[in-house]
Amino acid sequence: MEVSFHREIETLRLGAGDTFHGEGIMAVTKALLQSGVAYVGGYQGAPVSHLLDVLLQAEDLLGELGIHLETCTNEAAAAAMLAASINYPVRGAVTWKSIVGTNVAADALSNLSSAGVIGGAMIIVGEDYGEGASVIQERTQAYAVKSSVWLLDPRPELPTIVRMVEKGFELSEASATPVILELRIRACHVFGTFEASDNRRSEHSSANRFAEPARFDYARLSHPPVTFVQEADKVNRRLPAARAFIRENRLNETLGPEDGDIGIIVQGGMFNVLNGRLAEAGLSDAYGDIGVPTHVLNVTYPLVPEEIAAFCADKRAVLVVEEGGPDFIEKEIGQILRHAELGTKLHGKDVLPMAGEYSPVVVASGLSAFLTRYGRNEAARLDEWVEAVEAHSRTVARDLTAPLPPRPPTFCTGCPERPVFSAMKLLREEAGPVHVAADIGCHAFATFPPFSQGNSILGYGMSLASNAAVSGTQAKRPLSVMGDGGFWHNGLLTGVAGSVFNQDDSVLVIFKNGYTSATGVQDVPSSRPQGEGRGRGLDIESALKSLGVGWVRTVHSYSVSTMRKTLRDALGSGEKGPKVIIADGECQLARQRRVRPAEARAVAEGRRVVRTRFWVDPDVCTGDHACIRLSGCPSLTVKPSADPLKPEPVAHVNNDCVGCGLCGEVSHAAQLCPSFARIEIIRNPNGWDRFRARLSSALIRLFGGYAAPSAPDARPAPHPVPAE
Numbered sequence: 037m038e039v040s041f042h043r044e045i046e047t048l049r050l051g052a053g054d055t056f057h058g059e060g061i062m063a064v065t066k067a068l069l070q071s072g073v074a075y076v077g078g079y080q081g082a083p084v085s086h087l088l089d090v091l092l093q094a095e096d097l098l099g100e101l102g103i104h105l106e107t108c109t110n111e112a113a114a115a116a117m118l119a120a121s122i123n124y125p126v127r128g129a130v131t132w133k134s135i136v137g138t139n140v141a142a143d144a145l146s147n148l149s150s151a152g153v154i155g156g157a158m159i160i161v162g163e164d165y166g167e168g169a170s171v172i173q174e175r176t177q178a179y180a181v182k183s184s185v186w187l188l189d190p191r192p193e194l195p196t197i198v199r200m201v202e203k204g205f206e207l208s209e210a211s212a213t214p215v216i217l218e219l220r221i222r223a224c225h226v227f228g229t230f231e232a233s234d235n236r237r238s239e240h241s242s243a244n245r246f247a248e249p250a251r252f253d254y255a256r257l258s259h260p261p262v263t264f265v266q267e268a269d270k271v272n273r274r275l276p277a278a279r280a281f282i283r284e285n286r287l288n289e290t291l292g293p294e295d296g297d298i299g300i301i302v303q304g305g306m307f308n309v310l311n312g313r314l315a316e317a318g319l320s321d322a323y324g325d326i327g328v329p330t331h332v333l334n335v336t337y338p339l340v341p342e343e344i345a346a347f348c349a350d351k352r353a354v355l356v357v358e359e360g361g362p363d364f365i366e367k368e369i370g371q372i373l374r375h376a377e378l379g380t381k382l383h384g385k386d387v388l389p390m391a392g393e394y395s396p397v398v399v400a401s402g403l404s405a406f407l408t409r410y411g412r413n414e415a416a417r418l419d420e421w422v423e424a425v426e427a428h429s430r431t432v433a434r435d436l437t438a439p440l441p442p443r444p445p446t447f448c449t450g451c452p453e454r455p456v457f458s459a460m461k462l463l464r465e466e467a468g469p470v471h472v473a474a475d476i477g478c479h480a481f482a483t484f485p486p487f488s489q490g491n492s493i494l495g496y497g498m499s500l501a502s503n504a505a506v507s508g509t510q511a512k513r514p515l516s517v518m519g520d521g522g523f524w525h526n527g528l529l530t531g532v533a534g535s536v537f538n539q540d541d542s543v544l545v546i547f548k549n550g551y552t553s554a555t556g557v558q559d560v561p562s563s564r565p566q567g568e569g570r571g572r573g574l575d576i577e578s579a580l581k582s583l584g585v586g587w588v589r590t591v592h593s594y595s596v597s598t599m600r601k602t603l604r605d606a607l608g609s610g611e612k613g614p615k616v617i618i619a620d621g622e623c624q625l626a627r628q629r630r631v632r633p634a635e636a637r638a639v640a641e642g643r644r645v646v647r648t649r650f651w652v653d654p655d656v657c658t659g660d661h662a663c664i665r666l667s668g669c670p671s672l673t674v675k676p677s678a679d680p681l682k683p684e685p686v687a688h689v690n691n692d693c694v695g696c697g698l699c700g701e702v703s704h705a706a707q708l709c710p711s712f713a714r715i716e717i718i719r720n721p722n723g724w725d726r727f728r729a730r731l732s733s734a735l736i737r738l739f740g741g742y743a744a745p746s747a748p749d750a751r752p753a754p755h756p757v758p759a760e
C-alpha cells in the first residue's frame with residue numbers, strides 16, 4: 037500500500053482534553069482505540085478501506101496498546117476472527133464493504149450471532165448504496181434482521197459517530213450480541229470535531245495474554261442441540277436486553293419541538309440529507325435546529341416499540357425516511373402502531389421511492405408531498421427548490437454535457453491489464469467471440485468500450501466458478517478473467533479447485549498486478565514484501581500447480597503478441613481441466629506512486645534520469661484511429677491534422693504517457709502502422725547523451741529530415757520498441 041497516512045495517525049494519539057479534527061472514518065478509528073479493543077482486522081473495500089489502511093500504518097501505536105491486527109484474506113475470515121469474543125471478555129472490531137462483504141461473511145456471521153459474545157464485537161461496514169456505488173444494490177439491514185445482529189446507523193456528525201462506537205461495544209456486551217456499525221460513503225468522509233478521550237488498553241491483549249484457554253462449554257458452540265437454545269435466547273433474553281440498553285442510554289434521539297401533529301422518523305445515516313431539505317423548507321437550519329418533531333434512529337435494528345409508540349402517540353401522521361428497499365423499518369413501525377392501537381397515519385414509500393438513493397431532490401419531493409397532504413405551506417418552498425435544481429440540471433445537460441461524448445470509466449494510463457484485453461480483442465477478430473466471465477476488480481473496466489468484453493459478473497473471485505456450466509454447454513471453450521486479489525479472496529478454492537475437481541474445460545486469465553488495486557492498492561498474499569506492506573510473496577503459479585493445474589503459463593502483460601498466442605494455445609489445447617494464464621505486470625498506479633518521487637529526488641540531485649514515452653508521427657498517421665480502438669489508453673488521443681490533404685484528426689500521445697509500450701505493441705501485433713515511436717526523455721543528460729543527440733540531428737539533416745527542436749535531451753527511436 038503506497039499512500040501514507042502518517043499525519044492522520046498522529047490524531048489517534050490525542051487524549052482527554054484534546055480536540056480531534058478530521059474525517060468520519062478517522063473518528064471511528066480513534067473511537068475504537070478509546071473503547072479498549074484487543075484486536076482489529078478486516079478486508080478492504082470502499083468506503084472503509086481507509087480504516088484498515090490507517091490501522092496497518094499505525095502498527096506501532098497498536099503495538100503499544102497491545103492490539104492484535106489481522107489482514108484478513110476475505111470477509112469470511114474477518115467475521116470468523118470475532119470468535120475471540122465468544123469465549124473471552126475481549127473487545128474486537130472488523131471491517132468490510134457491504135453488501136458484498138457481508139454476503140461473503142454470512143456463514144461466519146450466522147454462527148457468531150447464534151453463539152453470542154461475551155466481549156463486545158463490532159463489524160464496521162461501508163454501506164455502498166446509491167449513486168456512485170460499485171456493487172449490487174442491497175441493504176445490510178436484511179442481514180441484521182435475519183441473524184439478530186444489532187444495526188447502528190449513526191447520524192453523520194463526529195460526536196454521534198464516536199458515541200455510537202463506544203456505546204456499541206457496551207450494547208454488544210449488555211445483550212451478548214455482535215453489532216454492525218453501518219457507515220454510508222458520506223458518513224465516512226464527513227469532517228468535524230469531537231472531544232477526545234484517552235486510548236484504553238484492553239485488560240487482556242497481545243501484551244497481556246490469557247494464561248489458560250476458556251473452559252469447555254458446549255453452550256458456546258453454534259452446534260445442535262444448543263442452537264435451539266440459542267435461537268430462543270436471542271428472542272427471550274438478548275433482544276429485550278438490547279432494547280432496554282438502547283432506551284436507557286438514549287441511543288436514538290428525538291429532535292425538534294415536543295408538540296406537533298406530524299412527525300418524521302429517519303434512519304440516523306439519512307439525517308443530514310433530511311435536515312438540508314427541512315432547511316430549504318424553512319423548517320430547520322444548518323445546525324439541525326428542527327421545527328418538526330423528528331425521531332432519529334441511530335439504531336435501525338432492533339427498533340424499540342415503546343419509543344416509536346411514544347413518539348407517534350400524539351401525532352396525526354408520521355413520515356418514515358428509509359432509504360432503499362424493502363421497507364423493513366416502515367413495515368415494523370406499522371406493526372408497532374397496530375399493536376399499540378394507535379391511529380397515526382403512516383407514510384414512507386407512498387411518497388418516497390422504494391428503490392434508489394435518497395438524494396436531496398428525491399427527499400425534497402417526498403417531504404413536499406407529505407407536507408402538502410397535511411396542509412403545511414412550507415411544501416411550496418420545497419417545490420420551488422426542486423424546480424430550480426431540476427431546471428439547472430436541464431441547463432447543464434443541454435449546454436455542457438450534450439456536446440461531449442459519453443466517457444465511461446477506464447483503466448489508468450499504462451495499466452497492465454489493458455494490453456491483455458487488447459490481445460483478447462485481436463484474438464476475437466481472428467477466431468470469433470468466446471463467452472467471457474468477468475469478475476470484480478479493475479479488469480471489470482474491460483466491460484466498457486473500447487473492449488466491451490464480459491458476459492457475466494457473479495462476485496469477487498467467482499468468474500471461473502461461474503463458467504462451470506458454460507464450459508459444459510458451449511462449443512467454444514470459455515474464458516474467465518480474475519485479479520490476484522480475487523484469486524486469493526475466493527478464486528483459488530471456489531474456482532480453481534472446483535475446476536480441477538470437475539476437470540472443467542475452461543481458460544482462466546489471472547491478472548497478477550501485485551495488489552487489490554481497485555480498493556486503494558492494498559497488499560494481497562502474493563504482493564512483494566516491501567516497505568510497510570504485509571505482502572509475503574506467495575507464489576500463484578506454485579499454488580495452481582499444487583492443486584493439480586497442469587497447464588500454466590506466465591506472460592508479461594504488455595507483450596500483446598505473446599499474450600494473443602498464449603490465449604490461442606489455451607483455447608486450442610488438448611489438455612484436460614483448466615488452463616491458466618498468469619498475466620504478470622505491476623499495477624501502474626502503484627508503480628508510478630513509487631517511481632515518481634524517486635525520479636523527482638534523482639533529478640533534484642542532478643542524477644541522470646531517463647523517462648520513456650511514446651509518440652505518434654503526425655506525417656505518417658492516416659487518422660483511422662485503429663490504435664485507439666485497440667488500446668483505449670487515456671493518453672492516446674487525437675489532435676487536428678496539419679496536413680490539408682488529411683482532414684481527419686491524427687492520433688496523438690499526450691504528456692501523461694508513462695511509456696508502458698502498449699501503443700507500440702498493439703501497432704506491431706495488429707500490423708497497424710509505423711507511426712509510433714518510443715521517446716527517451718533524458719533529464720540531466722551526460723556528455724555522451726549530448727554528443728549522440730547532436731550526431732543524430734546532424735545525420736537526420738544530412739538525409740533531408742528535420743531535427744527535433746529539443747535535440748540535446750530528446751531522442752526519437754527509429755522503431756517502436758516494447759518498454760522494459
Ligand code: SF4
Nearest residue numbers: 448451478623624625
Ligand atoms: S489501479 Fe492499477 S490495476 Fe487498476 S486500472 Fe489503475 S493501473 Fe490498472
Ligand code: SF4
Nearest residue numbers: 669693694696697699
Ligand atoms: S505507451 Fe501508449 S498505451 Fe502506454 S501509456 Fe503511453 S500512450 Fe498509453
